[in-house]
Amino acid sequence: MSEQDTGAATEVLIKYFDGTERLAKIVDREVPYPDGKLIVSRTDSQGIITHANRAFIEMSGYTREELLGTNHYILRHPDMPVVAFKDLWDTVAQGKKWQGYVKNLRKDGAYYWVKATVIPNIRNGELVGYTSVRRKPSRSKIKESEALYATLR
Amino acid sequence: MTLNLSVSPDFPPSHLSGWFIFNTWLQRQLGTGVHLELYDSFDAQREDIRNGKIDLIYANPYDASMLVRELGFKVLVRPRNLSDETLIATLASDPRAQVEDLEAGITVATTADPDVHTMGMIMLESADLDAGNVTFLELDSYVLVAKALLNGNADVGFFLQAGYDELSELIRKKMKPLVNSQIGVVHHTLVAGPRMEEHIPLLLERLTNMEHDPKGQDVLKSMGLDGWDQMHEEQTEFMIDLIDTLID
Numbered sequence: 001m002s003e004q005d006t007g008a009a010t011e012v013l014i015k016y017f018d019g020t021e022r023l024a025k026i027v028d029r030e031v032p033y034p035d036g037k038l039i040v041s042r043t044d045s046q047g048i049i050t051h052a053n054r055a056f057i058e059m060s061g062y063t064r065e066e067l068l069g070t071n072h073y074i075l076r077h078p079d080m081p082v083v084a085f086k087d088l089w090d091t092v093a094q095g096k097k098w099q100g101y102v103k104n105l106r107k108d109g110a111y112y113w114v115k116a117t118v119i120p121n122i123r124n125g126e127l128v129g130y131t132s133v134r135r136k137p138s139r140s141k142i143k144e145s146e147a148l149y150a151t152l153r
Numbered sequence: 154m155t156l157n158l159s160v161s162p163d164f165p166p167s168h169l170s171g172w173f174i175f176n177t178w179l180q181r182q183l184g185t186g187v188h189l190e191l192y193d194s195f196d197a198q199r200e201d202i203r204n205g206k207i208d209l210i211y212a213n214p215y216d217a218s219m220l221v222r223e224l225g226f227k228v229l230v231r232p233r234n235l236s237d238e239t240l241i242a243t244l245a246s247d248p249r250a251q252v253e254d255l256e257a258g259i260t261v262a263t264t265a266d267p268d269v270h271t272m273g274m275i276m277l278e279s280a281d282l283d284a285g286n287v288t289f290l291e292l293d294s295y296v297l298v299a300k301a302l303l304n305g306n307a308d309v310g311f312f313l314q315a316g317y318d319e320l321s322e323l324i325r326k327k328m329k330p331l332v333n334s335q336i337g338v339v340h341h342t343l344v345a346g347p348r349m350e351e352h353i354p355l356l357l358e359r360l361t362n363m364e365h366d367p368k369g370q371d372v373l374k375s376m377g378l379d380g381w382d383q384m385h386e387e388q389t390e391f392m393i394d395l396i397d398t399l400i401d
Contacts, residue, residue, distance in 0.1 A: 035252065036276060036334045040395060051391075053338065097398070115278065117398040123390065131391070133398040136279040139253075 005029050009109060012078045016071070026078060027109035031059065039114065039134035045127050047072045061107035072132070077105040081152035092120045092130060101137055101145040113142045155186035156349065157206055161213040161341065162192050163266045165319045166294075171375035172211075178372045179209075182359045183352050193293065195265045208346045213237065214339045215267035215400075218393045221344070228342045228389040229353065230360050230381035236340040238314040239272035242328040244302055252279055252332050255309065257286035262298040262307035265291060271399055272334050273311035299324050338395060342384055357383060 006028045015021040039059055042051035052060075052067040060067065060075060067074075076085070080103055091098040098118045103111050114134035121129045137145075158179065160172050169191075176189040190207070192198035195216075201207055202220065212220055214237060220226035243249060255277065263270050274283065290307050292298050295316035301307040303324070314333060317325070343360070345353055363369030364380035373380060 033279075035279075035332045038334075038336050040338065042391070055335075099401075119394060119398050121390070121394055131394040131398060133395060135275055138279050138281045140281050 014076065014078055016073050016076075018071075024078070024105065025109035026105070027111075029110040031106060031110050031112045033059070033112055033114060033136040035136065037136075040131070041067075041072065042121070042129055042131050043072050044129045047130075050129065059106070059112055060104070061110075066107075075104045077103040077111050079103050079111075079149060079153070081149050083152050084149065088118060092118055095120055095122070095127075101141055102134075103145070103149070104134075113137050113145070115141065154348075155188050156183070156208040156352075157188050157190055158209045159190045159192065159198060159201075159207045160211045161216060162195055162198060163213055163264075163269070163313055163316070164211070165315055165377065167319060168375070168377045171372070171377065174372050174375045178369070179356075183356065185352075195267065205346075208348045210344050210346075211341055212344045213266065213268050213341055214392060214396055215271070217342050217344055217389075218396050220346075221389060221393060224346070226344045226346050227349075227353065228344050228384045229357055231340050231342045231384050233379045233382050235315075235378065236337050237268050238336060239269045239276065239334045240312045240314050240317045241273055241276055241309050241331045242299075242302065242312060242317065243309050243331055244305075245327050245329045247308075247329070249308075249331070252276060255280045255282060255331075257282065258288075259308035260288045260290055260306065262290045262292055262301035262310040264293065264295065264298060264311070266313060268339065268396075269311050269313045269316075272336070272339075275399060276332050276334065296320065296324075299328065303327055338392060340392075342389070342392075343381070 009025060009027045011023055012026050013021055014024050034055070037055040039056045040053040041049055041056050043049050049067050049070055049072055052064055057064055057067065084100060088098045088100065100116060102114050102116045104114060105111055115137040116132060116134045118130055118132045120127050121131055158176055164172065173189060176187055180187045199216065202210065202224070210220070217228060221228060241252065249255060259282070263273060277287070290301055292301060295312050298310040298312060299320055302310045309331065360381045361383055363373055
């Protein structure tokens with residue numbers, strides 16, 4: 001848990017790149033990343049979730065049915081700067097692996113930090129989607145990322 | 154033509170005879186000679202694979218990735234209910250109770266097993282540990298990794314979960330797991346090379362039906378397996394993509 005968590009709940013209007021938006025509940029409470037687990041998801045080339053493993057379901061707070069068919073941006077926390085995701089998409093669009101620290105939003109409004117790796121899935125030379133694997137980040141990397149992202153928002 | 158079968162060097166020693174029994178079973182099913190070549194070293198095995206000396210291999214997930222993407226091998230089946238998990242252990246008497254208690258400068262006893270080593274290092278990341286601030290003691294087996302811990306030559310040891318479980322109770326009681334991976338989707342596979350092409354349909358049929366045949370059941374038991382599940386191309390690609398995300 002972050003020492004700065006207040007547990008305060010607010011409502012924030014989150015606007016996505018495709019023009020949609022939603023009013024999301026945001027709770028200042030960290031859910032610690034479980035030891036030894038990897039969160040695994042896959043999306044199609046448009047970012048629509050096609051696979052979610054059990055760790056993803058447990059940590060996101062959504063059911064498998066809620067996740068499948070939904071855009072991956074549902075996990076986006078308003079504290080994450082837009083520029084971080086631009087870097088992600090620019091990198092994978094070039095067929096490269098992207099790695100970074102991400103604050104994710106749970107269904108209940110709480111958050112969890114991950115070290116995320118995203119790779120494009122190429123089949124017969126064509127991009128068919130993306131695989132994302134998240135693992136436990138260190139506290140020092142979380143602190144660094146919090147400080148950096150605060151300057152980029 | 155004699156075909157060459159091999160097994161990733163990380164298989165539990167107790168299943169050594171099982172692989173010889175499987176080799177005999179395989180010869181009968183295919184009606185051709187099959188030679189079982191075993192290795193102590195991952196590197197020596199990889200060299201022979203690259204030199205085209207191996208036709209069928211029970212491969213660890215990292216080597217499967219190389220075999221499929223670089224050498225045109227095909228994944229046929231996976232062992233049912235058996236995934237590769239990694240465990241980091243320390244001495245039972247060690248006051249450090251979790252990964253975050255570990256600090257830079259520690260000595261890590263490990264093996265050349267690529268999936269266990271990679272997953273072990275990933276699980277150390279939460280303590281800000283990486284190859285730049287730990288010392289490795291690379292050993293040939295999980296028994297030696299345990300011995301290094303017990304002798305005080307290492308702070309932590311990386312084990313394949315199955316390798317840890319095979320250690321004697323006496324040794325296990327002197328250690329404690331700090332963390333176990335729970336991935337579930339990374340596992341060994343049986344992978345066929347280009348010279349196996351003509352045998353693949355028959356082999357797939359026999360492997361997936363092994364559990365329904367009394368003799369086949371005995372062979373599976375000797376290898377410590379419940380049965381084989383066919384791996385479709387997309388399942389293989391998914392596992393390889395996942396492994397790609399784990400390799401820096």
